[in-house]
Amino acid sequence: MMTKQEAADAVCGARVERGVTWAQLAEAVGRPVVWTTAAVLGQHPMSAAEAEAAASALELGQDVVKALQLQPTRGALGAAVPVDPTVYRLYEVLQVYGPTIKELIHEEFGDGIMSAINFRLDVKRVPDPEGDRVEIVLNGKFLPYQW
Known part of the structure; x- marks a missing residue:
């Protein structure tokens, strides 16, 4: 099964590859741009319909749809002090x-x-x-x- 982080990576790659903006993805999902961006980056679980809409807009598969619906570990950064x-x-x-x-x-x-x-x-x-x-x-x- 795909993890939320792997789904986030797939969404980010597909978004850039297909030239889809965060605002366009949010419109497809039917949610605000900040919420949608946070959700696909792994900070919120998406409903089945929201996950389907995001995956469809980016031509991604059911593994991504399922991963976007998982409960997140919120606020988890890779390091105690962010480096980005x-x-x-x-x-x-x-x-x-x-x-x-x-x-x-x-x-x-x-x-x-x-x-x-x-x-x-x-x-x-x-x-x-x-x-x-x-x-x-x-x-x-x-x-x-x-x-």
Whole structure:
């Protein structure tokens, strides 16, 4: 049986080979682009219909369809400290600003956390005269600690 990582590799290869964008794949699956990308990269299980749509759009087989439906091991990176420059920079942002974000959440909401389960994410390009900027919006439900 194919693993989620092997399915992710197959999807990524087929996507590039066929010139399919993440947005086009998401449209075929019928889900938001961020969710679809995370799902095929192994972070969410897809329904049978979603997995079939993704595989069909990329001309992939039933082994991929089955693997895309498996339960993931979320947040599993290959190393404790990411080495990919883009992922590392996000890690660096959280190292620098994580304590500040935590303090501001506690000041605004009280004792609790931002959910990563009831969560939305958006990534977009923002034109800027000094060079385009990346805007990342993390939108998670506040979950108060209950003692």
